[in-house]
Amino acid sequence: MSDLHRKRGFTTAILHSDRDAAVEHGALHKPLHLSVAYGYRDARELAAVFQGRAQGYAYGRQGNPTTAALEEKINRMEDGVATACFGTGMAAIGAIMLALLREGDHIVSSAFLFGNTNSMFATLATQGLGVAFVDATDARAVEVALTPATRLVFVETIANPRTQIADLERIGELCAARGLIYVVDNTMTSPYLFRPKAVGASLVVNALTKYIGGHGNALGGAITDTGRFDWTRFSNIYDSYKTAKPALWGITQMRKKGLRDWGGTLSAEQAHHLAAGAETLALRMERACANATALAEFLAVQPKVRAVYYPGLPSHPQHALARALFSGFGALLTFELDPNLDCFEF
Ligand SMILES: *Cc1c(COP(=O)(O)O)cnc(C)c1O
Secondary structure (H helix, E strand, C coil), X not given: CCHHHHHHCHHHHHHHHHHHCCCHHHCCCCCCCCCCECCCCXXXXXXXXXXXXXXXXXXXXXXXXXXXXXXXXXXXXXXXXXXXXXXXXXXXXXXXXXXXXXXXXXXEEECCXXXXXXXXXXXXXXXXXXEEEECCCCHHHHHHHCCCCEEEEEEECECCXXXXXXXXXXXXXXXXXXXXXXXXXXXXXXXXXXXXXXXXXXXXXXXXXXXXXXXXXXXXXXXXXXXXXXXXXXCCCCXXXXXXXXXXXXXXXXHHHHXXXXXXXXXXXXXXXXXXXXXXXXXHHHHHHHHHHHHHHHHHCCCCEEEEECCCCCCCCXXXXXXXXXXXXXXXXXXXXXXXXXXXXX
């Protein structure tokens, strides 16, 4: 944990993050900034902002102050170097793939993935990217799939929906040894239960739509750069994004491509909903984990239930790993009914 978190605690740090910077009129929440364009004193100042030589906002597609406040909150949660927010979790994952990889590059992905992520990677495989899907509960399967063209490894913490848990620590060691970008989708654990930076993740994905927003009233996604990856050793960074310090090269390219060029922008209103939701993440996660545990234990002893998949059950294949790495088992569970029963009737 960073000093900030140790000093303040998880929730307090999130609650106060808006107020650590100057907030307009003393507002307790970052206000909604809906303006698409921004005015400057003269054209010289405007040009400096557009060219990235001065701080400021240029055009709403590339960000706004309300979204920037949310980015700061997520960055604190993940103890990152920088965070960029997107309109959905999928837009965040898409920005990583499209901004950082080029034709002929290769990725190794867990075979146990959120269905839409799996579909995205399968599409990229038809567009000049090599993709290997492997059983990421075993780091050796990742290692065997690496090729000289491999640039990136992608896993989920607790896979949605079957709850397989990737061999997170050992894949982190492998990526560090081979100089690979290690992307961890932390959606199903959330930064309250787990910080992927601890296992060497280069980039952390959070679908803010899920636990962080928490109320089902806003879509959003985030990429956090943990600072673990050395971007000076990555040949796919365009020269124009090498003006900032090297720690920011990757996030700058993902922001420029994902927001400016591809338009996967999070609106200020959605960012505001997500930021308000984020304040109660700790409270909600504890209750959600407790509810899921009770439900999993109930289902596990029902004669008409054939199998329950929940990392909190001792019968789960990665139960010990989940216990060692996460401060809770999450709230995702799946189960199989007796095959003679009709699931719709159930
Ligand atoms: C939901 C989800 C996503 C995608 O997030 P959206 O905001 O719905 O686009 C990505 N990864 C995981 C693990 C998810 O559960």
